[in-house]
Amino acid sequence: MGYIIRQIESDDYTPIIQVVDAWWDNRPMASMLPKLFFMHFQKSSFVVEDNGKRIGFLVGFRSQTYPNQAYIHFVGVDPRFRKNGIGRLLYLRFFTQMREWGCTEVHSVTTPQNERSIAFHKNMGFTVEPGDAQANGMAVTTNYDGRGGTRVLFRKVL
Numbered sequence: 121m122g123y124i125i126r127q128i129e130s131d132d133y134t135p136i137i138q139v140v141d142a143w144w145d146n147r148p149m150a151s152m153l154p155k156l157f158f159m160h161f162q163k164s165s166f167v168v169e170d171n172g173k174r175i176g177f178l179v180g181f182r183s184q185t186y187p188n189q190a191y192i193h194f195v196g197v198d199p200r201f202r203k204n205g206i207g208r209l210l211y212l213r214f215f216t217q218m219r220e221w222g223c224t225e226v227h228s229v230t231t232p233q234n235e236r237s238i239a240f241h242k243n244m245g246f247t248v249e250p251g252d253a254q255a256n257g258m259a260v261t262t263n264y265d266g267r268g269g270t271r272v273l274f275r276k277v278l
Contacts, residue, residue: 127162127167128165129162130155132174136153137153161179163217170201175201179192180192180226188223190221192211192228208244226276226278228273230274232258232270238272246274247276251273
């Protein structure tokens, strides 16, 4: 494992946006990842490289409203590198940065159908937040983003 982890840069946007849908099993995800994240959240977002090639990334930030809280907005790992600890490496780096900034908890969301993401978050120590409904045997929040989307909300105490 000769992985390098570094802060995200504006120049990472184009190569990542070109592969993000493919990395998400050809689901249309690129619209959830505007360039502004690569410009304005560089100190809290990270890229993992293997021999100079981007194989994973995490976009996250510290809340301006609740300075003790942080949020992981988007994570992607090249499918060829899954099960190699890339996601874990990204999350641990983010947790370290957020602790340094005084955060005591991290939040994230996913869809109730994304069983891989749910299992990953639970494995990383996240708990499912209470919701207003149940789906697949867990609490979910309906209409989370105002467009009818149901989401599983996660929280991890640092």
